[in-house]
Amino acid sequence: MSAAVSLRGISKLFDDVTAVDNVDLDIADGEFFALLGPSGCGKTTTLRMIAGLELPSAGSLQIFGEEVGSLPPNKRPVNTVFQNYALFPHMSVADNVAFGLRMRKVPKSEISTRVQEAISLVRMSGMEGRRPNQLSGGQQQRVALARALVNRPKVLLLDEPLAALDLKLRQEMQFELKQLQREVGITFVFVTHDQEEALALSDRIGVMNDGRLLQVGTPEEMYDAPVDRFVADFIGRSNFLKGTLESPDVVCLTNGQRINVPAVDAVTVGDEVQVSLRPERVMICDVDTAPDGVARLSGIVDSETFLGNSVVYRVTLDWMTIEVETDHRPDLERHHSGDRVDLWWRDDAVAVVKP
């Protein structure tokens, strides 16, 4: 069984500027896949290459085993939900949705049933006669989804589908989008710069930066075991402890202390690395009260910030500052500025990342 979308050594150059740099990626059938990264990282260009709106400068691009790298967009079994939707302003909702079917010369009777189905799938029944400019952002978003899904594409591409909506609507649509994907069972590939959206929606995430695909994994893998400092920093917050990998599961930190880490194979022994330590995975306690057999560091509380459900401490060590986030609970002891404290964590709380 071949992958829904398969990229091999895909690159894209715009006038000598490398927008996408040698990307290898397999997206499984039925998967909800997110391409995540900051603006200008190449994620949209990658999506546009899958759609056929850009042609790759190098590499092979397959959709369900068929090489499509040089085909025009109308010859590819994919459809796109554009950023800001790109609905045809001179057509009604129904005509917008019917567009793809008409282009493919589907019989008239079939068009009207399928359009009705698609419109009710996105809960827009009764709005068939409206023009796009008479719809709210969320409604336009739904029409754009219907216009793409009515064609039963093998892969649905979504370019920042929720970016134009306000926060509350965005959260609603996130939920709907996820449900819709389960309902239709089509592979969704969506591009976003919003890490929370990526975590909430996708089965797997690929993080891109500077045209390179840095890591691909489930949301949990990306959060708990990032392999690149950029990934650890982009998805959530983290402390980065500098050091050298001494053996596959031991890092010597710059202060000379050795800590155990989950074994890594992406980094060679002897290389400079950083250890990513999530603020909420670090425990804080009074001096010498940490349990035995855990990694620990001593420091002084520099500041405490109360955030309602949690408390964030900044703890100064003599070689760096570490952020610690603890739950706010009556049974947990509060520490204050100037207190001497110990920080500790279990070995599996950290991840070794490329600097």
Added chain:
Amino acid sequence: MAEAKRERTERRRGFLLALPSFAYMVLFFAIPLIIVLVYSFATRTSTGSTSLSDWNFDAYRKLGEPIVRNVVVRSVILALVTTVICLVVAYPFAWFCAHQRQTVRNVLLVAVMIPFWTNFLVRNYAWRILLSEGGPISSFTEAIGLGETDILFTKLAVVIGLVYAYLPFMILPLYASIDRLDRRLVEAGRDLYGSGPQTFRRVVLPLTMPGIIAGSILVFVPSMGAYVTPELLGGGKETLLGSYIVTQFLTARNWPVGASLSFVLMAVMLVSTVVYFRSGGKNL
């Protein structure tokens, strides 16, 4: 209180600013227009002068006669041909222009305007040389073995001259509406299985229609009433509306007919423009 006063001052200032152009238009456009209208209801006396004492519709009735009808039909066909050729030539250029970098666009758009820097008559005489027997075009066709060509004083020469003269009026509104077209709509059309030509017909053409209509009006209207180009390049062989009106005023000394014809021409243009605006057209 103070606000109301300021508003009044502002309004007065706006009026003062508009006054010069307003006065100019009334003096040199509106009033002469009314004079033309009045004359169109007047009577031509046997001596060739115009009598304003007897008001009637005779001049308008005369427009139904075969001679005038032929002139009108000929002019309409010529203007239509000119408009269609302008559209076909201008659209690809405007499209190309709108898809260039800003600096390239500016250079191209200035190039479109450059002919305006030379006097219209001079340019028409230049075309006479280009089109005449023994001129550059003739020499070229002779050189490639097609024999001499004498295009001057033909309908073709008139069309060439009119297209040349009014092409910029087609290009500029087309450019404006193509530039305003959201590229992603074209991409959406292609993404939704539209081929290039299908996407053009279903998406690009309807969305750039305002530019097409605006450009067509701007070319069709002056082509209909063109006088200089048909005279100089057509040799006045076939009477067109412009020449016919001039003849009525100057040679035939039948001012009422000249005036009524001018007015009907203008009314047709006005009505078609209004209809266009009413139908939701913009960006003229």
